[in-house]
Amino acid sequence: MASKVYFTDMHPGYGENLMDKLERLVKKAGINDVIEKNDLVAVKLHFGEPGNLAYIRPNYVQRIVRVIKSFGGKPFLTDSNTLYIGKRSNAVDHLNSAIKNGFTYSMVEAPIIIADGIRGDSYTEVEVNLELVKKAMIGSAVYNADALIVLTHFKGHELTGFGGTLKNIGMGIASRGGKLEQHSGMGTKVNESKCIGCGTCAKFCPGGAIEIMSSKAVIDYDECIGCGECLVVCPTGAMEVKEYDSADRVAMKIAEYTYAVLKNKKDKAFFVSFIMNVSPYCDCYSSNDVPIVPDIGMAASKDPIALEQACADLVNDAPGYKDSQLKTNFEPGEDKFKGLFPGIDWETQIKHGEEIGLGNRKYELVRI
Numbered sequence: 001m002a003s004k005v006y007f008t009d010m011h012p013g014y015g016e017n018l019m020d021k022l023e024r025l026v027k028k029a030g031i032n033d034v035i036e037k038n039d040l041v042a043v044k045l046h047f048g049e050p051g052n053l054a055y056i057r058p059n060y061v062q063r064i065v066r067v068i069k070s071f072g073g074k075p076f077l078t079d080s081n082t083l084y085i086g087k088r089s090n091a092v093d094h095l096n097s098a099i100k101n102g103f104t105y106s107m108v109e110a111p112i113i114i115a116d117g118i119r120g121d122s123y124t125e126v127e128v129n130l131e132l133v134k135k136a137m138i139g140s141a142v143y144n145a146d147a148l149i150v151l152t153h154f155k156g157h158e159l160t161g162f163g164g165t166l167k168n169i170g171m172g173i174a175s176r177g178g179k180l181e182q183h184s185g186m187g188t189k190v191n192e193s194k195c196i197g198c199g200t201c202a203k204f205c206p207g208g209a210i211e212i213m214s215s216k217a218v219i220d221y222d223e224c225i226g227c228g229e230c231l232v233v234c235p236t237g238a239m240e241v242k243e244y245d246s247a248d249r250v251a252m253k254i255a256e257y258t259y260a261v262l263k264n265k266k267d268k269a270f271f272v273s274f275i276m277n278v279s280p281y282c283d284c285y286s287s288n289d290v291p292i293v294p295d296i297g298m299a300a301s302k303d304p305i306a307l308e309q310a311c312a313d314l315v316n317d318a319p320g321y322k323d324s325q326l327k328t329n330f331e332p333g334e335d336k337f338k339g340l341f342p343g344i345d346w347e348t349q350i351k352h353g354e355e356i357g358l359g360n361r362k363y364e365l366v367r368i
């Protein structure tokens, strides 16, 4: 049987703005079913790397916080620390970045608790015994919460084709060690014919793994953590994904980590995706490129796989922007993620998620 995915577009109604529509959407999709009075409710989101403007606006988050409180829940906002250096790699920098991006208490009306503690080592091991992940390391604040509401900015992603709910949960709630486990086996390689030796990749490499030798970038694979940052910053496209089947394995691990996070949240998790500012890359970068499609809307479901599939279909059904990182597949119905990252199979996360029992790819889109 198909799972229900509720959807609302970006047009305001008469006397109803987009926050009002979001509230109506999540109520219709049954957010109240996962919240009991006095539940500690983790609201997982990405606060955005400072400089990036594509992350979910705090205004939407405030409305979700108010809805949770109206059902008796006690919400807190959360995310885990990053693997790469950036401005969110420990809880102090992370909180400062969140505040700079507008997630102040006066705005969002909820405290922020970084899920894996001040240095990324406050995690809980969850045994899953799946194909690639046996025990997952997930942020303790989320593990210990009674309920989980996942707010996801749906967009492209350089490692997995798209970044959606599974990425937000599986990678986003993993502790630093968990992130490392998911990235291991992933790597980049230098196409020497395109490398101009500018050194940008070395400057941004969080692992200190790149050296410029004889005017070409050289990667030390003992130091590479597989984060993919060099792919994005290289101005000539000289950095390439090393093995595409490794990208598949990262996607599968993300799905398996999602399974671990949701293991103790049966009937206590709810998922909302914001299909707007559909930028080509992760919000972990300190800037965001123009969207690849027009703003589409907001979608909510209790089934993360159905939601993910619906969001991907909505993006692919939209017309692509010519002046974007999209190089092909501009027509409605053409695969935008293949147009962005031809070598990556974006469906792997969703397929594997369905195989391990996270949800159902068949969905019914209920427009409200």
Ligand code: SF4
Pocket (backbone or CB within 6 Å): 187, 188, 204, 205, 206, 207, 208, 209, 210, 219, 223, 224, 225, 226, 227, 228, 229, 230, 231
């Ligand atoms: S993927 Fe690239 S940026 Fe990341 S650690 Fe490896 S070489 Fe450095």
Ligand code: SF4
Pocket (backbone or CB within 6 Å): 190, 194, 195, 196, 197, 198, 199, 200, 201, 202, 212, 216, 217, 233, 234, 235, 236, 237, 238, 239
């Ligand atoms: S950023 Fe690209 S072009 Fe510049 S040194 Fe690195 S691989 Fe070469």
